[in-house]
Amino acid sequence: MDHLIDEDLNELRQLACMIMKSATTPARLVTLESRGQSHDDALWAELAQSGVTSVALPAEVGGMGFDLTAIAVVLREQGYHVAPLPLWTSMIAHRRLAENDLDTFMTLLEGAATGEVRTTIALEERAGADLFTPTVTAVAEGDGWVLNGTKIAVPYSDTATHVLVSAATPNGARVFLIDAAADGVTWTHSAVTSRGKIGRLELASVAGVAIGADAELAALVRESRIALAAVLVGIARGALKLTSGYVSEREQFGRPIGSFQSLQHQLADSSIAIDAAELVLAQALTEPENESAALVASWWGRTSAEDTVYRCQHVHGGIGVDVDYPIHRFFLWGRQFALTLGNVETDLEALSGVLIPGEVAA
Incomplete structure (x- = not known):
């Protein structure tokens, strides 16, 4: 992967490495885990302030304007330092929102650039199930959609402000954005092997916004x-x-x-x-x-x-x-x-x- 990294991306890697290295000492990680914290809020805030969490967002919302390779650079550093952060879900979800309709999600993405908005991704429904045939349903209602059903193993569920949810419609599976605390949303959080949290997401007539087209x-x-x-x-x-x-x-x-x-x-x-x-x-x-x-x-x-x-x-x-x-x-x-x-x-x-x-x- 290194041959894809130019001078700008190398500087990004060094910045991410410097911040994560100083915040992931064994003593600090043990302290976080002993407190039952699934993620490091202070480290998240520092990365957001430095612009690392918004590398793939456009400049219009305060991002760096890089592509998917920049996300991979940051995520590789996260894995290298085992930094407890809800990075991959937020970075990918916000990139998809920006790619599809920047104007509609401008306010949300501005919050993502500052670290206030954290979006997770809900795709799984049972072990081994096809990700492209969800049983969660979405029905058009007025100018929006209403979602019903259950997702499991939603990453970083305890820290999310928004969720991208896959759901079946009469015309095929699509992706929808919901508020993580919307009416009709019920969460059950569980600890997992990595000492983070995943969630069971139950949706009962939850309002959602369709993202992109069928290929999204x-x-x-x-x-x-x-x-x-x-x-x-x-x-x-x-x-x-x-x-x-x-x-x-x-x-x-x-x-x-x-x-x-x-x-x-x-x-x-x-x-x-x-x-x-x-x-x-x-x-x-x-x-x-x-x-x-x-x-x-x-x-x-x-x-x-x-x-x-x-x-x-x-x-x-x-x-x-x-x-x-x-x-x-x-x-x-x-x-x-x-x-x-x-x-x-x-x-x-x-x-x-x-x-x-x-x-x-x-």
């Missing part, structure tokens, strides 16, 4: 997969960097364990897998409308991150299972993000459907 759901899912792949690459890179430092210092039999060939091979395999994930992520970013490229990036991101965090925790031995030790946090994040919006199996099934239309259904 496909764009939202595609860019969400690319965003998650970027976070997963960052998680894998961060875990490998931490482990490389550990094996160079930890000694057995009078020498660093990093000199043992078996460990070298394990970490080398992880490094190669991460490089491959970076490569296909770069391909997806150069072709953001290519469905198969997004699925390949998603699959490689999940695969490389899960494999890497398992290896790295194992290499740390007994200390790797200490829930307060940094490598355990990477392990938890790798597991959580690898199971967001599907898993490796659902990615492969979807990819086979794209490459060989009709085969999966048959």
